[in-house]
Amino acid sequence: MDQRGLVERARGGDHDAFAVVAGAALARLDAAARLILRDRELARDAVQEALIRAWRDLPGLRDPDRFDAWLHRLTVHACLDIARRRRRRVHEVALDPILPPFVGDAASEVAQRELLDEALRRLEPEWRAIVVLHYFVGLPLPDVAAELRIPLGTAKSRLHRSLGVMRSTLEAAGEVGPATVPGGQVA
Amino acid sequence: MTSFDRFERNLPDLLEALAAPRRPDYAEDLFTRTAATRQRPGWSVPERWLPMSVLTGRFAAVPRIPWRLGALVALLVVAAIVGLIVAGSGFSRPAPPFGPAANGLIPYTSNGDLYVGDPKTGSTRLLVKGPDTAAMPGFAPDGTRLAFLRVVANSAPQSINIYVIKPDGSDLVLVTQTPLPDADWKQISWTADSRHIGVVHSVDHVSQLDILDVSSTAAPKRLTAAAGLTAFRFRPPGGSEILFRGRLNASGGTDFGLYAMNADGSNVRLLVKQNAPPSQDTLDLTDATYTPDGSRIFFNRWTSTADSGNPGCCQLFVANADGSGERQFVPNPGNAWDGKASVSPDGKLIAFLHGVNDEPGHGIAVIHADGSGKIVYTGPDLGDSSWVWSPDSSRILMYPLSASNSTAYLLDPAGGPYTTVQWRGDNDIDWQRLAP
Numbered sequence: 001m002d003q004r005g006l007v008e009r010a011r012g013g014d015h016d017a018f019a020v021v022a023g024a025a026l027a028r029l030d031a032a033a034r035l036i037l038r039d040r041e042l043a044r045d046a047v048q049e050a051l052i053r054a055w056r057d058l059p060g061l062r063d064p065d066r067f068d069a070w071l072h073r074l075t076v077h078a079c080l081d082i083a084r085r086r087r088r089r090v091h092e093v094a095l096d097p098i099l100p101p102f103v104g105d106a107a108s109e110v111a112q113r114e115l116l117d118e119a120l121r122r123l124e125p126e127w128r129a130i131v132v133l134h135y136f137v138g139l140p141l142p143d144v145a146a147e148l149r150i151p152l153g154t155a156k157s158r159l160h161r162s163l164g165v166m167r168s169t170l171e172a173a174g175e176v177g178p179a180t181v182p183g184g185q186v187a
Numbered sequence: 188m189t190s191f192d193r194f195e196r197n198l199p200d201l202l203e204a205l206a207a208p209r210r211p212d213y214a215e216d217l218f219t220r221t222a223a224t225r226q227r228p229g230w231s232v233p234e235r236w237l238p239m240s241v242l243t244g245r246f247a248a249v250p251r252i253p254w255r256l257g258a259l260v261a262l263l264v265v266a267a268i269v270g271l272i273v274a275g276s277g278f279s280r281p282a283p284p285f286g287p288a289a290n291g292l293i294p295y296t297s298n299g300d301l302y303v304g305d306p307k308t309g310s311t312r313l314l315v316k317g318p319d320t321a322a323m324p325g326f327a328p329d330g331t332r333l334a335f336l337r338v339v340a341n342s343a344p345q346s347i348n349i350y351v352i353k354p355d356g357s358d359l360v361l362v363t364q365t366p367l368p369d370a371d372w373k374q375i376s377w378t379a380d381s382r383h384i385g386v387v388h389s390v391d392h393v394s395q396l397d398i399l400d401v402s403s404t405a406a407p408k409r410l411t412a413a414a415g416l417t418a419f420r421f422r423p424p425g426g427s428e429i430l431f432r433g434r435l436n437a438s439g440g441t442d443f444g445l446y447a448m449n450a451d452g453s454n455v456r457l458l459v460k461q462n463a464p465p466s467q468d469t470l471d472l473t474d475a476t477y478t479p480d481g482s483r484i485f486f487n488r489w490t491s492t493a494d495s496g497n498p499g500c501c502q503l504f505v506a507n508a509d510g511s512g513e514r515q516f517v518p519n520p521g522n523a524w525d526g527k528a529s530v531s532p533d534g535k536l537i538a539f540l541h542g543v544n545d546e547p548g549h550g551i552a553v554i555h556a557d558g559s560g561k562i563v564y565t566g567p568d569l570g571d572s573s574w575v576w577s578p579d580s581s582r583i584l585m586y587p588l589s590a591s592n593s594t595a596y597l598l599d600p601a602g603g604p605y606t607t608v609q610w611r612g613d614n615d616i617d618w619q620r621l622a623p
Contacts, residue, residue: 012344012368013226019218026214031206044213048220055221059345059369113205120205136202151524151542167194 007064010055018055025068026051028137029075035132036079038121046082050074072137073147076129083125119166127162130155226345227322281329282620284379285423285479287533288578291619292354294324294333295595295612301335302612303354303619306597309609314356326619327381330354333619334362334377334384334401338369345369349384351401354619362401374418379426387416393435410452415441418473422508423481426450430458430484432472445472445486445510458510463489470501478530478556482508485516485528485537501526503539505558516558517541530556531580536600538574538583551583553600566598566605574598578620584608586616 003021010018029050033043054074061070120128126148133144145155211217282288292303299320304311314333315321324335332351339346346366352359362384371389378385384399386407394416397407413419415435422428429448433441434455445459463471471489478485487501503525506513516537519525524542531538534556541552541562550566551574569587576583583598595608595616 015218015222018221022221023210023214023218026217027208027210030211031208035202035206044211047211048213048217051217052221052224056224056227059226062373112201116201116205131198132202135198136206138199146524149524149542154542163195163198170194 003067004064007067011058011061011064018058021067022051022054022071025071029071032072032132032136033075033079035120035136036076036125036128037083042082046078047075049078076133076147080125080129115170119169122165122169123162127158130159131162134159280622281331282578282622284328284381285532287580287623289621289623290577290579291330291621293584293608293618294326295610296321296324297612302610304608304610306608311610312356314352315359322613323375325377325617327377328379328620329381330620331381336375339366342366349375349399360401362399364404379421385419387419396431412448412452412455418475420475420477421450423477423479430475430477432475443472445475445484459486459506459513474527476528476530477508479532479534484508485530487526503528517554517562529574529576531576531600532578533580535580538576538600551585551598563600563602565600565602566596573616575616575618577618584616584618
């Protein structure tokens, strides 16, 4: 049975069908939540909150083909709810390392991931959500703006500034070279 | 390519490596919890919720006043006696279906039970107790009865029935002759004569509009001319026309325009054509609503021009009731999201969602109904929310569409301080109309 059929069955109360379609998305939902919240336990809470709500409210989903997008939306909003409830600034949060075990060339890959992790932590959760929705989930920026109910221009400016913050973090560690400006001068 | 460009281009892979998606170890525990969670009826979910707002139907004919003076005097005497009885019993005169009215009770559900609350005193009254889940309460336009939906116990697939009840909890009546599958609902709303309820639901995979008589066992009347619709409104003040979105086309698909037809289903005509491409048509022309005088229609619009959406959804548009004169209602350069207009019962103000480029979120935006003057923001910024005007136009009742916030807010359209209702409900977005 295709996904649409499973979603329709889940919408009608078939929990086994729900476990199949939601289970297929679970890895990426959990990954997106970890990227936004930078905390494994908080990410678990967010995903659980999102999926419980998804099952509970699934009869209200009008278009079964939008199930995956809807799940991502619920997860992102759960992440932001949790982040707001915690009311902590990014640099004050003592977070457990959440880097996964690595395979391959150890030193450089770990170092790069650690730097990216640090770069993300410098962003507010709402800004991280924009980066994650656009670059990890793959939503076009207008869709990101619609998901977060912010103006498109705001999403664009926050994304640009987020990349700047991240880039400067990696640049400071020598992982990214300085930007160049027209005319060949180094910024 | 600059280093920055290379960084941005590699960012998806970097994030993928950092996150390393894998099935989390809490998966089994999570699905055990979801399995133990009860699904809500479809109409009680905010995304499917549409208020039991006023639609219109034909008014009952007014009986001719007798010429004979004696009969006239007798009628006046009878009316005076009835008036005294009514006043003495505390029963309110029915409200008019449109325009300004007095504020009455606010219906709400909590843990599947149905209540009404008085925002003036804070007192609440339980009308219907479970175990069957009640949801989506809405008052008739004349304020004399309250309709709500109820899950049919042990139904599979889950089904619902429509009931009506008086605000004092008496006279509970089952309206639906046959339960409806919960997954098939799209909209339910009263008609202006307060004697019928319009229902949009799926029949053999096609949306149909059925008009149910709440006081008789007559079969529902199906307006097949609107087959394929997603939403509908009756046109004030007389209810002689129905506005609806979406219509079945010859190849079995749906054309998402705004259409109008006579209340009997005749004379269907296209008012506003769909703008959005098929992949983005789910939001184009949504939230269509009339002004209380029936002269104009507000609706969400997908746009393709760079200065209003860039392209995308949505902007707030307005048109004459015949579809002419379509224009963007509020200029909003910088591609911010506008929409979800609601007109105050006195016709003077519009409450809507108004995004501003490069600014944080605001509360609900309010502006004069002709678009003049400045936009006033009111209420807290709670993200996605739903709202309805008080019958006297003095307040906006707002409910955030958040799983973690069940507070209902009372907002000042002029932007003054807001308060909250004194109870916690599931979806408190209707308000009883009383005679002014």
